Amino acid sequence: MKAIGFKTSLPINESESFIEFETPIPEAKGRDILVKIKAISVNPVDFKIRQNSAKDTILENPKVIGWDATGTVEAIGEGVTFFKPGDEVYYAGDLTRSGSNSEYQLIDERIAGLKPVKLSSAEAAAMPLTALTAWESLYDRIRMNNQKDNGKSILIIGGAGGVGSIAIQLAKKISGLKVITTASRPETKDWCKAMGADVVVDHKNLVEEVRAAGFKEVDFILDFVDLNSYWDDLVELIKPQGHIVSITGSASPIALNKLKNKSVTFSWELMYTRSMYQTDDMEEQHHILNKLASLLDNGTLKTTLNTTLKGFTVENLKEAHRLLESGKTIGKVVIEY
Numbered sequence: 001m002k003a004i005g006f007k008t009s010l011p012i013n014e015s016e017s018f019i020e021f022e023t024p025i026p027e028a029k030g031r032d033i034l035v036k037i038k039a040i041s042v043n044p045v046d047f048k049i050r051q052n053s054a055k056d057t058i059l060e061n062p063k064v065i066g067w068d069a070t071g072t073v074e075a076i077g078e079g080v081t082f083f084k085p086g087d088e089v090y091y092a093g094d095l096t097r098s099g100s101n102s103e104y105q106l107i108d109e110r111i112a113g114l115k116p117v118k119l120s121s122a123e124a125a126a127m128p129l130t131a132l133t134a135w136e137s138l139y140d141r142i143r144m145n146n147q148k149d150n151g152k153s154i155l156i157i158g159g160a161g162g163v164g165s166i167a168i169q170l171a172k173k174i175s176g177l178k179v180i181t182t183a184s185r186p187e188t189k190d191w192c193k194a195m196g197a198d199v200v201v202d203h204k205n206l207v208e209e210v211r212a213a214g215f216k217e218v219d220f221i222l223d224f225v226d227l228n229s230y231w232d233d234l235v236e237l238i239k240p241q242g243h244i245v246s247i248t249g250s251a252s253p254i255a256l257n258k259l260k261n262k263s264v265t266f267s268w269e270l271m272y273t274r275s276m277y278q279t280d281d282m283e284e285q286h287h288i289l290n291k292l293a294s295l296l297d298n299g300t301l302k303t304t305l306n307t308t309l310k311g312f313t314v315e316n317l318k319e320a321h322r323l324l325e326s327g328k329t330i331g332k333v334v335i336e337y
Contacts, residue, residue: 001025003102004317005062009054012321017050018314021062025104027075032106033083034075035091039125040100040312041068041305041334042320043162050321066100067093070115070125080109082286088115090289092128094275101317103337110282111275113289116296119303124296126305126332127166131292132285133271134167137222137245138175141267144220150176153215155237157181157203158224160188162332163247165195165304167222172196173300180210180218182225191330195304206233223248231255238264245269306331 003023010017028034049065070090073083083089091112093100115124138144154171158164159181171177173196182203183189189200201209203225210218217239223230223246231254234244240262247269259266274282295301307323309316312335320333 001103005064007059026106028077030077031079032077033073035071036074037069037071038121039070039336041125041332047321064098068129069100070121082109090115090124095272111285116293118297122308122334122336123303123305125334130162131166133163137269141245142243152219153178154220155180155218156222159192160330163224168195169301304331307333309335312337
């Protein structure tokens with residue numbers, strides 16, 4: 001089968017930042033399903049791993065990355081119970097295994113879901129990683145209670161990105177929250193509004209902008225951009241006994257003691273925790289993806305696909321990475337096979 005990977009970490013404009021190669025089609029065993037891929041999407045984690053995982057070294061075998069895909073189940077392992085050959089699936093993959101930048105991929109059935117029927121392969125490929133991240137942030141970390149929390153406020157840092165786009169929809173349409181999100185350009189502000197945001201503010205003067213919009217403090221905050229840059233603003237804006245969730249990590253230690261007087265809860269969110277550590281509830285991602293598929297099929301949620309590149313080629317994968325690295329993308333970038 002054809003795969004695209006890299007042997008060393010290079011800038012995306014270098015000729016061998018990605019290389020095409022042939023490799024055997026893997027065999028499905030245990031709880032793995034073998035998927036013939038139809039479309040993939042690219043996320044910031046893709047270019048970050050490409051830039052950093054093979055620095056100052058040349059790998060013997062190319063590393064294949066990629067963590068969003070849709071496709072058809074070609075074969076199943078002896079322990080598979082959720083799927084059968086011919087099923088259409090979508091999933092966000094596993095950081096510890098070979099990625100989706102290939103024609104076929106093995107994936108554990110517990111982290112795959114049935115593809116939304118009414119969405120195209122490209123529209124569905126845009127969703128798994130970002131939707132799982134947003135869902136887990138709201139319902140596994142904050143433990144949002146839709147009846148108790150209806151009408152409360154949430155601030156989303158980075159509303160026009162892939163995770164922000166679906167988080168706006170979940171917060172507004174599923175949990176009934178007042179959604180404030182950040183965006184700075186006219187086109188990103190329009191996108192956030194189209195996703196369902198009640199208020200869009202400029203991140204450059206965050207505290208002043210949120211308060212000018214009528215919110216002295218907010219109940220919940222989701223950081224999808226840069227925790228270190230916004231930390232003091234988030235501390236000031238979060239309500240007593242509120243909850244902050246971040247997916248971004250921190251280049252330097254954050255001062256958690258600043259949350260003490262307000263008794264604020266802080267959580268990290270990493271969508272890969274379940275698969276990386278084979279947690280007891282690993283199959284919850286299968287169930288979440290199926291719930292999301294139903295919400296996408298009935299029109300409650302809509303795909304965040306915004307750019308589609310046609311053809312599984314080195315050139316298209318490079319272009320997708322260029323777009324993501326620019327920091328200017330809106331919604332999701334998908335490559336359709």
